[in-house]
Amino acid sequence: MVPNEVLERFVQRERSARKEAERLLEERSRQLYQSNATLTQMAAALEDEVRRTQAIVETAAEGIITFDSNGNIESINCAAQQIFGYDFYVAIGKNICDLVPSAKFCDSSEGCAINLLAFSQSEHGGEIQGIKSDGTPIPLEIVVSEFTHAYRTSFTAMLRDLTRRKQLETQLAHAQKMESVGQLAAGIAHEINTPIQYVGDNTRFLKSAFDGIEQILQATDQLLSRCAQHAELESSVATLRALQESVDLAFLRDEIPAAIDQTLEGADSVARIVRAMKDFSHPGSEERMRVNLNRALENTLTVCKNEWKYVADLKTDFCEDLPSIDCLPGELNQVFLNLVVNAAHAIEAGMAARKASERGLLTVTTRLSDRWAVIEIADTGCGIPAAIQSRIFDPFFTTKSVGKGTGQGLAICYNVVVEKHLGKLFFTSTPGEGTVFHVWLPLASDAKSTVPPAAYPAVEYSSILQTE
């Protein structure tokens, strides 16, 4: 019986032990299951986090490039791809020095990253030049930072494209230059006008004085011929005649009035040029004002005569009925000046290309077309090659050699005509034959045109009374 009991107890103990084991197993499985679920969750969350970070980097407005200490590019985001014009997989094979050559500054490759790092931390941490995939340079702002990952040092470069800012800066600098030139011109005009006033007055005095002297000389002639008949006066007459001969009095009497007239003509033409310059540049013209376009064009052609008179003849065909328009006179003058100077340069280039010496023709036309004032500036120059026609209004685009053009001229024209005056600016060009630039300006600048027309027609006094 005892063994039975023992066996019984043994079985019982075994059973409870098994139960306990089963319970434990179950608990462990549950724990395992739970931790597995947590892990899956965590993995998903992590993956989500990574995607989020990637998305942030990818969609960042600024270019982000990472590279190792040898400069090998490890990642490049969308913005950076766009800035440089590289595809992701192409860029990955490149070195940072291919994109930012000035990083080559140091000898060792590692130095280049440090060099960039130092550059971005330096005081002028501003502009550095990058090279696009097509080889064009591009102004960049770069900030580089260092990070360590998996015991490896890498670098992150944040880049910003400065093209637009540079363009605005150039335009601002240009505007400031124009303003100071304008102020200077007004001052110079004043300085010139004072002497011109007395040069003119003195010359007019000489003219009327010489008229009087001429009358006296005529009377003297008569007196002299009568004196000659008297023997006792013969020697005196001979002396006087000899004196007249020696100063060539006949010549003086012919030439003095002519010299005076030419001097007056010269003084008038100086006064006209100065007036054109003053009108052209009148400072403080940020305000909208009514401007007679024909006169503005005349002024422009006068102030830049030196640019075209050696290469071209001028033909103007102005529509006299063209009404004055409200505009920004200073800026519009700048447009006309740019277009006329460009036309002159085109003619010069055309002459050089043909090795010809015959002069070109610069034609400036104004006309009315419905609700538009149309200005056409035509040249018989080299024309614009078809390949670059689409780019000529781009900022910084220029075909002129360094120092001759900023590439801003036509971009500024476009900005002034199209954006500031709601007008149109376009061209028609035949390579080898010439170009016509068309400026269309609305007669009424905006909704104000609904106001009834002026109560009185505008008439210039000069057309009624004979102004000089």
Add this chain to the structure above:
Amino acid sequence: MNKIKILFVDDEVNILQALKRMLHTYRQEWEMTFCSNSEDALRLLREQPYDVLVTDIRMPHVDGSRLLFESFLYQPETMRCVLSGYADRDQAIKVAGTAHQFLSKPCTKDAIECMVQRAQQSSERLPPGEVRRAVARISAVPCRPTVLRELNRELQLEQPNLEVVASLIASDIGMSAKIMQLVASSFFGRCTAVFCPREAVALLGVELIAGLLSEMGIFTPLLVEKEILDIEALCESSMQEAHAARDASFAVDLNERTASIACISTYLRSVGTIVLAHLFSDQYRQVKQLVAQHGLETEQAEQRILGTTSSNVGGYLLAIWGFPQHVVDAVGGNLPDKRSVQCPMISC
């Protein structure tokens, strides 16, 4: 006939000597004094009367605006003329009210001759006396109080609207006359003289007009009872008559220019009346009474009470302001000897 007395002031001796030589031909008719020191000029102006003062603006010590102002105070009847090469905005605004005419350097002999003839002619229109002294001193023909209020309100805005300003000024006779006087000079305008008040405003620019109002208070409202003069109604009816004159000119096939002259002359015809009502409101009340009670013609009544007529006053004012001869004759009537000066309003 008395010689016409002219004082030329410029700190540049060369300018004065050249003027002296060039104008030597007029020595029989003109008595000219040339003064290169503006302090001396100031003394001369206080000591003796001149018919015409021609002065530069920028001068050391006493500048042109000061001279003009002294003359304005002590010798109002002197015709005051600026002859300057350059003046900045502030200087220009300073003289806009005190000077009658504005010449810019370089100017021709004809321009100076024309200006002096204007002075002579104007004194024939209005003989020296109390009325002339008062008229020569006004900076601008008084304006409609309502329009002045509106104009001030508009100009106080951050960005005043050019069209609104132009319309307001065009709706007032006095403001129109002043703006047209200024814009015709190469000094204020750009040598583009026009017959249209709106055009004149556009050419001068809102900024300058705002300066004239805020810094110089150039326009004064006409504050007299309606019985003496109803300025609001007068401006409205003058505007209608001006339009009618224009239409009539077209109807008889006159050209655009002539029509414009007719139009603006008609519009400005009442400047004399407004000026008299402003300066001599009590006497003008009597004029009105005479007309109402005794059936006199206005001209007769004006002559009896004031010793001159409103058209004489208008003609005188527009002549010293350098308005074109056509307009002066239309407003003031032709001079008896039919002598008329054919010269531009302002040379440019």
